[in-house]
Amino acid sequence: MKEAALEVQGIGVHFGGVAALEDVSFAANAGEVLGIMGPNGAGKTTLFNVISGIQVPTNGEVVFAGTRLRGRSIARIAALGITRTFQTPVMFWGLTVRESVAVALEAREQPGTYPPSFLRCLLPSGIGWPSRRAFDLAVLARADALIAASPLASLADRPTESLSFGEERLLEMARALALEPRALLLDEPLSGLNSGEVAQVLNEVRTARERGVAVLLVEHAVEELLAVADRIVVLDHGKKIAEGTCKQVVANPLVVDAYLGDEVA
Amino acid sequence: MIAEIWQYLLAGIAVGAIYALIAAGFVLVYQVTGLINFAQGEFAMLGAMTAASLAGAGLPALWAAALAVLVASLVGALGYLLAIRPARKANPVILIFITLGLSVAIRGAALFVWGTNSLSLNAFSSGTSVVVFGGVLSPQTPWVIGADVLVFGALYVFLRHTPLGTAVRAAVANPPIARTFGIPLATIGFWSFVAAAAIGGLGGVVVAPITSASYDMGLTLGLAGFVAAVLGGLDSLPGALAGGFLLGIFEKVSGGLISTGWEQGVGFIILIAVLVLRPQGLLGHTVRRA
Numbered sequence: 001m002k003e004a005a006l007e008v009q010g011i012g013v014h015f016g017g018v019a020a021l022e023d024v025s026f027a028a029n030a031g032e033v034l035g036i037m038g039p040n041g042a043g044k045t046t047l048f049n050v051i052s053g054i055q056v057p058t059n060g061e062v063v064f065a066g067t068r069l070r071g072r073s074i075a076r077i078a079a080l081g082i083t084r085t086f087q088t089p090v091m092f093w094g095l096t097v098r099e100s101v102a103v104a105l106e107a108r109e110q111p112g113t114y115p116p117s118f119l120r121c122l123l124p125s126g127i128g129w130p131s132r133r134a135f136d137l138a139v140l141a142r143a144d145a146l147i148a149a150s151p152l153a154s155l156a157d158r159p160t161e162s163l164s165f166g167e168e169r170l171l172e173m174a175r176a177l178a179l180e181p182r183a184l185l186l187d188e189p190l191s192g193l194n195s196g197e198v199a200q201v202l203n204e205v206r207t208a209r210e211r212g213v214a215v216l217l218v219e220h221a222v223e224e225l226l227a228v229a230d231r232i233v234v235l236d237h238g239k240k241i242a243e244g245t246c247k248q249v250v251a252n253p254l255v256v257d258a259y260l261g262d263e264v265a
Numbered sequence: 266m267i268a269e270i271w272q273y274l275l276a277g278i279a280v281g282a283i284y285a286l287i288a289a290g291f292v293l294v295y296q297v298t299g300l301i302n303f304a305q306g307e308f309a310m311l312g313a314m315t316a317a318s319l320a321g322a323g324l325p326a327l328w329a330a331a332l333a334v335l336v337a338s339l340v341g342a343l344g345y346l347l348a349i350r351p352a353r354k355a356n357p358v359i360l361i362f363i364t365l366g367l368s369v370a371i372r373g374a375a376l377f378v379w380g381t382n383s384l385s386l387n388a389f390s391s392g393t394s395v396v397v398f399g400g401v402l403s404p405q406t407p408w409v410i411g412a413d414v415l416v417f418g419a420l421y422v423f424l425r426h427t428p429l430g431t432a433v434r435a436a437v438a439n440p441p442i443a444r445t446f447g448i449p450l451a452t453i454g455f456w457s458f459v460a461a462a463a464i465g466g467l468g469g470v471v472v473a474p475i476t477s478a479s480y481d482m483g484l485t486l487g488l489a490g491f492v493a494a495v496l497g498g499l500d501s502l503p504g505a506l507a508g509g510f511l512l513g514i515f516e517k518v519s520g521g522l523i524s525t526g527w528e529q530g531v532g533f534i535i536l537i538a539v540l541v542l543r544p545q546g547l548l549g550h551t552v553r554r555a
Binding site (some may be wrong): 073083100 | 431434448512
């Protein structure tokens with residue numbers, strides 16, 4: 001039995017009288033890809049919002065590596081090693097692809113140390129005293145290596161506002177991986193990608209799993225999800241209706257009825 | 266006639282260079298914190314008054330100038346920590362009123378320290394006026410333009426070529442996501458306010474030999490800087506530069522061709538026209554935010 005990295009315990013989210021999530025519990029292990037499946041409006045994104053601290057749950061608790069997340073700010077939750085992507089990619093407009101990845105690496109390398117290193121950070125990259133220069137060059141080299149290993153290789157110097165939707169998605173993924181998360185929440189990372197890019201992202205997901213990351217993957221592309229997920233949780237109308245291996249879930253009549261239909265069967 | 270217009274243009278460039286410095290402070294704070302800081306003009310007043318009184322006490326001009334910028338920065342830091350930071354989550358309208366209050370407080374303190382008398386500061390370089398194609402610039406104007414080059418050049422290098430500058434641009438582009446990256450928005454907001462105060466202080470130092478310094482000069486400078494920032498685009502530093510020079514030129518040309526009474530009014534006509542026709546300013550962006 002692997003260690004449970006992320007435990008979702010009885011989460012409920014109510015907006016007025018409407019329950020977006022109701023008593024949802026599951027655990028995601030380190031080094032595991034947990035697929036989250038369900039029709040639109042099932043509560044998948046709300047669940048990610050709760051885990052990443054954007055939405056405070058009405059009831060329940062999320063525990064990450066033994067730490068309770070309730071009451072913690074988005075920044076503190078991120079600092080614990082939980083990183084997410086969004087259904088619509090979120091970019092830093094005005095930065096280039098390389099800068100977007102470098103800023104994540106920089107934040108990762110010196111978390112919360114901007115005030116003490118403030119004066120050092122004022123020096124332009126590549127000049128300054130040797131330790132600073134070495135650090136900056138190492139960050140840029142790592143940014144370049146990450147970009148080179150992704151389908152963004154030819155786009156390093158492009159400003160983010162010139163990217164296509166698919167390219168934005170790939171950049172968001174590269175940026176998330178640069179933060180070296182312990183839990184990675186991916187919200188429909190394959191939508192808008194061509195088949196080559198899909199294969200690349202799935203490879204990145206597998207690599208993250210091998211590095212011991214707990215990956216939560218919301219995805220409507222069922223075949224791809226089943227190909228990469230170790231286990232699946234299925235939500236419908238805010239409730240968990242199934243949890244198990246891919247085989248168990250696709251054979252579950254409740255899941256077939258609520259979501260899959262004839263798609264997989 | 267052409268010679269006259271050329272002279273008005275030169276006079277406009279000289280005034281515009283000052284407005285651009287004040288506008289840079291408005292834009293810097295607005296970009297990073299979303300706050301319109303109506304105390305910006307008072308930092309210029311502090312720079313001018315401090316430099317004039319220190320130079321009057323016999324301190325070398327360079328030292329007086331450096332200490333004046335330092336005083337403006339320190340007052341900026343204190344103003345942020347005492348007045349703005351405690352209310353940083355308040356409604357933007359409340360924050361604007363707080364900056365207006367800060368402006369009144371700084372002006373009141375200056376009145377208490379220096380009284381109502383104007384102080385003068387010698388031009389940084391002695392000599393006669395600078396002649397440009399037959400038009401005349403005061404010997405202080407090259408110093409004001411030099412301050413523009415220094416400030417806008419330093420901001421460009423900082424924002425484009427330093428790791429912290431990249432982090433600041435990320436924070437400007439998308440604050441909530443930048444926070445999840447560990448970029449400390451509160452710290453960056455504080456330093457942007459201090460930097461804007463320093464830029465304002467420098468503006469006051471270089472303008473003092475032209476206008477002399479008085480406790481109430483910040484209001485006029487601040488309003489002109491605000492109009493210049495809105496004209497160029499509140500979220501654009503190049504816009505602040507362009508807006509400053511354009512406003513100065515509009516003022517002096519209309520003042521010269523129509524009547525000097527128009528000089529003060531033209532800025533507000535421009536402000537209204539920009540807000541109606543192009544609210545994002547000449548070079549401002551319609552920022553895409555997720």
